[in-house]
Amino acid sequence: MAKEQKRLVLSSIKDESLIEKRRTELIHAAVRLFKEKGFHRTTTREIAKTAGFSIGTLYEYIRTKEDILYLVCDNIYLEVRKRLEPEKQHDGTIDGLIKAIHQYYHLVDDMQDEMLVMYQESKSLPKDALEYVLTKEIEMVGLFENLLLECLKSGEIQLPKKEIKLLAHQIVLSGQAWAFRRWAWRKEFKIEDYIKMQTKILLNGIYYKI
Amino acid sequence: MAKEQKRLVLSSIKDESLIEKRRTELIHAAVRLFKEKGFHRTTTREIAKTAGFSIGTLYEYIRTKEDILYLVCDNIYLEVRKRLEPEKQHDGTIDGLIKAIHQYYHLVDDMQDEMLVMYQESKSLPKDALEYVLTKEIEMVGLFENLLLECLKSGEIQLPKKEIKLLAHQIVLSGQAWAFRRWAWRKEFKIEDYIKMQTKILLNGIYYKI
Amino acid sequence: MAKEQKRLVLSSIKDESLIEKRRTELIHAAVRLFKEKGFHRTTTREIAKTAGFSIGTLYEYIRTKEDILYLVCDNIYLEVRKRLEPEKQHDGTIDGLIKAIHQYYHLVDDMQDEMLVMYQESKSLPKDALEYVLTKEIEMVGLFENLLLECLKSGEIQLPKKEIKLLAHQIVLSGQAWAFRRWAWRKEFKIEDYIKMQTKILLNGIYYKI
Amino acid sequence: MAKEQKRLVLSSIKDESLIEKRRTELIHAAVRLFKEKGFHRTTTREIAKTAGFSIGTLYEYIRTKEDILYLVCDNIYLEVRKRLEPEKQHDGTIDGLIKAIHQYYHLVDDMQDEMLVMYQESKSLPKDALEYVLTKEIEMVGLFENLLLECLKSGEIQLPKKEIKLLAHQIVLSGQAWAFRRWAWRKEFKIEDYIKMQTKILLNGIYYKI
DNA sequence: AATGAATGAGTTTTCATTCAT
DNA sequence: GATGAATGAAAACTCATTCAT
Numbered sequence: 001m002a003k004e005q006k007r008l009v010l011s012s013i014k015d016e017s018l019i020e021k022r023r024t025e026l027i028h029a030a031v032r033l034f035k036e037k038g039f040h041r042t043t044t045r046e047i048a049k050t051a052g053f054s055i056g057t058l059y060e061y062i063r064t065k066e067d068i069l070y071l072v073c074d075n076i077y078l079e080v081r082k083r084l085e086p087e088k089q090h091d092g093t094i095d096g097l098i099k100a101i102h103q104y105y106h107l108v109d110d111m112q113d114e115m116l117v118m119y120q121e122s123k124s125l126p127k128d129a130l131e132y133v134l135t136k137e138i139e140m141v142g143l144f145e146n147l148l149l150e151c152l153k154s155g156e157i158q159l160p161k162k163e164i165k166l167l168a169h170q171i172v173l174s175g176q177a178w179a180f181r182r183w184a185w186r187k188e189f190k191i192e193d194y195i196k197m198q199t200k201i202l203l204n205g206i207y208y209k210i
Numbered sequence: 211m212a213k214e215q216k217r218l219v220l221s222s223i224k225d226e227s228l229i230e231k232r233r234t235e236l237i238h239a240a241v242r243l244f245k246e247k248g249f250h251r252t253t254t255r256e257i258a259k260t261a262g263f264s265i266g267t268l269y270e271y272i273r274t275k276e277d278i279l280y281l282v283c284d285n286i287y288l289e290v291r292k293r294l295e296p297e298k299q300h301d302g303t304i305d306g307l308i309k310a311i312h313q314y315y316h317l318v319d320d321m322q323d324e325m326l327v328m329y330q331e332s333k334s335l336p337k338d339a340l341e342y343v344l345t346k347e348i349e350m351v352g353l354f355e356n357l358l359l360e361c362l363k364s365g366e367i368q369l370p371k372k373e374i375k376l377l378a379h380q381i382v383l384s385g386q387a388w389a390f391r392r393w394a395w396r397k398e399f400k401i402e403d404y405i406k407m408q409t410k411i412l413l414n415g416i417y418y419k420i
Numbered sequence: 421m422a423k424e425q426k427r428l429v430l431s432s433i434k435d436e437s438l439i440e441k442r443r444t445e446l447i448h449a450a451v452r453l454f455k456e457k458g459f460h461r462t463t464t465r466e467i468a469k470t471a472g473f474s475i476g477t478l479y480e481y482i483r484t485k486e487d488i489l490y491l492v493c494d495n496i497y498l499e500v501r502k503r504l505e506p507e508k509q510h511d512g513t514i515d516g517l518i519k520a521i522h523q524y525y526h527l528v529d530d531m532q533d534e535m536l537v538m539y540q541e542s543k544s545l546p547k548d549a550l551e552y553v554l555t556k557e558i559e560m561v562g563l564f565e566n567l568l569l570e571c572l573k574s575g576e577i578q579l580p581k582k583e584i585k586l587l588a589h590q591i592v593l594s595g596q597a598w599a600f601r602r603w604a605w606r607k608e609f610k611i612e613d614y615i616k617m618q619t620k621i622l623l624n625g626i627y628y629k630i
Numbered sequence: 631m632a633k634e635q636k637r638l639v640l641s642s643i644k645d646e647s648l649i650e651k652r653r654t655e656l657i658h659a660a661v662r663l664f665k666e667k668g669f670h671r672t673t674t675r676e677i678a679k680t681a682g683f684s685i686g687t688l689y690e691y692i693r694t695k696e697d698i699l700y701l702v703c704d705n706i707y708l709e710v711r712k713r714l715e716p717e718k719q720h721d722g723t724i725d726g727l728i729k730a731i732h733q734y735y736h737l738v739d740d741m742q743d744e745m746l747v748m749y750q751e752s753k754s755l756p757k758d759a760l761e762y763v764l765t766k767e768i769e770m771v772g773l774f775e776n777l778l779l780e781c782l783k784s785g786e787i788q789l790p791k792k793e794i795k796l797l798a799h800q801i802v803l804s805g806q807a808w809a810f811r812r813w814a815w816r817k818e819f820k821i822e823d824y825i826k827m828q829t830k831i832l833l834n835g836i837y838y839k840i
Numbered sequence: 841a842a843t844g845a846a847t848g849a850g851t852t853t854t855c856a857t858t859c860a861t
Numbered sequence: 862g863a864t865g866a867a868t869g870a871a872a873a874c875t876c877a878t879t880c881a882t
Binding site for chain 3: 864865866867868869870
């Protein structure tokens with residue numbers, strides 16, 4: 001549906017599967033370091049070292065430091081899609097919606113570090129990459145928007161159409177908040193509690209059954 | 211209550227009112243530049259120039275670049291306190307709560323740039339400054355927590371105590387989101403719509419009257 | 421007459437006379453090193469060190485390494501103009517022409533190193549700087565073209581107009597050759613011999629009196 | 631006569647004819663790239679790619695990047711010799727001399743790119759290779775020196791012996807100038823015009839018949 | 841013989857900070 | 862108090878060359 005204009009990161013390596021492998025290592029190393037010290041305070045040399053290859057090798061697989069950040073962000077959406085794909089068969093029930101939220105919040109929990117990094121550093125992406133990432137973000141919000149619309153259609157929920165978009169945003173945002181506000185919540189809540197409470201807060205007003 | 215351990219930014223200038231004046235110029239310049247290019251991409255030279263004095267003078271009023279970021283963040287909370295102070299006289303009514311939310315969201319709207327900067331760059335603060343800023347954040351959440359507790363006490367709302375903290379966070383977060391998600395919402399909502407809808411979403415579950 | 425489109429090299433230093441002074445030092449250092457090892461084999465650090473200031477200071481007075489090369493080339497033409505200016509009062513006599521040639525060849529002799537560097541490295545200039553330098557070169561050829569034309573007008577020499585341009589080029593080239601072929605000639609000729617012989621070779625055909 | 635100390639470029643390949651073949655491809659690619667971007671701005675990877683083989687293969691046929699430049703220069707003299715050989719049977723006539731000049735200038739015209747590259751980049755050769763190339767250059771000047779001496783002997787021209795060497799240099803230089811000053815002349819002259827005019831300028835003084 | 845992934849020394853450039861005037 | 866020239870550590874990125882396959 002979307003033009004799927006995948007912003008390619010060029011590599012001078014020919015072996016595609018090797019690129020795949022090295023970039024996975026790269027992303028892992030980068031996430032770890034970015035999380036610790038942020039994008040700007042992390043040097044390419046550190047990334048290379050942490051990933052287990054030389055600075056020269058690093059630059060065989062990317063063009064610029066910003067490429068690394070992009071790879072990290074892109075990878076998250078790849079994962080998101082992989083995990084949320086099955087939920088796309090919306091059945092128009094509240095239960096389906098709740099299940100999707102569940103899936104998504106658990107995803108955020110599993111990818112905390114990556115999410116945090118993307119959240120805090122994406123503004124450092126080059127313009128085109130930032131646009132691409134925002135597209136993905138909107139896509140994700142759209143996913144929940146659709147789920148909500150289905151529920152609306154089937155009469156399971158009641159909500160002015162204008163508010164659906166906002167609510168979808170809110171759902172996504174609350175999910176991400178689990179990653180970037182964990183300094184505040186980690187000690188007090190478990191992810192399951194968090195999901196339950198957020199679901200209640202967000203959906204209470206539109207559905208009496210909860 | 212809090213130790214109010216104001217992290218001081220040292221200056222070699224004696225004249226306090228001059229410090230005040232220069233720092234105000236400094237903060238303005240910094241916010242403008244940080245918003246445009248981010249903390250790391252902005253140079254101290256640029257800040258000095260934009261603020262209207264020389265690089266040498268800049269360093270008469272701060273010790274390090276990070277001090278500038280700290281001044282920006284600190285200033286926000288100063289402003290927040292100034293504007294929310296009157297609301298502290300909680301009367302334990304839902305209306306008082308809603309009024310406080312209103313005040314806060316409008317504050318975010320007025321200080322969009324500052325909020326955005328603080329939100330995106332605070333991780334670049336030195337450890338002690340970051341802690342101070344987080345303290346402030348918690349303080350702010352605490353403010354709404356108290357309002358909610360008052361309402362609970364007076365019986366105006368019903369909510370398990372555990373969820374109060376989360377809801378307070380949620381209120382603050384949704385407010386900030388108006389600043390850092392404005393790329394998504396600006397075209398579709400006005401601040402008043404946003405406030406109304408968010409209030410509804412967040413408070414609907416706990417209060418039937420809305 | 422020409423648009424005198426001086427390609428400026430930006431500096432972040434405000435004191436103009438200091439710029440002048442430092443750049444003179446810079447040019448001296450650069451010429452020495454470029455002559456020895458060529459533009460590409462010379463590092464900016466070496467240039468700074470040889471010039472007697474730090475790498476940071478170097479970059480306060482230029483923007484890029486190529487700027488240095490440009491300053492070197494530009495400086496040559498400045499010198500050329502300074503020394504050849506008086507000759508511009510062409511009197512249309514062969515003697516005037518010969519005197520100009522004399523002046524020019526001595527100039528080349530005095531600025532051997534600079535000439536050599538400009539000659540061998542100018543292709544490394546950025547496009548706009550190269551164009552500027554070529555303009556200067558053409559200007560210089562034009563100077564001798566005019567002198568020849570004056571002589572033609574006054575009837576002192578006889579030459580098809582088409583050949584005047586070529587001869588002017590040849591005069592300039594032979595002059596430069598004294599710099600870039602000195603490995604071949606230095607041992608055998610003195611500059612005065614060289615001038616005498618070249619003048620004879622080049623002008624013999626157009627003027628019987630020599 | 632000369633020690634003919636051919637500076638060998640080592641290869642790990644046994645098959646001589648293969649070496650020959652690959653090196654020809656190599657030289658072609660290198661000339662094209664050096665002409666465009668200069669020796670230093672051209673990477674070995676680019677050369678290999680343009681020549682049609684891998685970087686690994688490239689290094690089977692040379693030892694260092696400078697070897698490539700040397701091969702290019704050496705190849706020029708090979709060609710020069712091939713084409714000027716027949717002219718060596720000097721007959722001591724002006725016509726023989728003029729014919730040789732003709733041959734040489736046409737050679738320069740045919741090998742413009744190679745000439746230009748050699749001219750502009752030879753200073754990047756390693757010391758021993760540079761010496762070898764200069765030897766070749768002197769050899770070439772010597773060729774014209776001999777032609778001039780023959781003419782002197784046969785009484786066809788009159789010139790102090792001392793000036794013969796200079797004139798020989800001048801002839802060679804003017805020929806090369808057709809290559810490295812083509813930005814100035816290409817639009818105005820054809821090679822034939824150029825030859826005619828240069829011959830006139832250079833030989834006019836020593837021979838009345840022209 | 842051919843390939844191309846890996847290497848790391850070396851290069852240009854930036855920028856926070858200092859300090860003499 | 863104000864200025865701005867000087868500094869140099871540190872960072873991103875390149876590329877000739879090697880060597881295992």
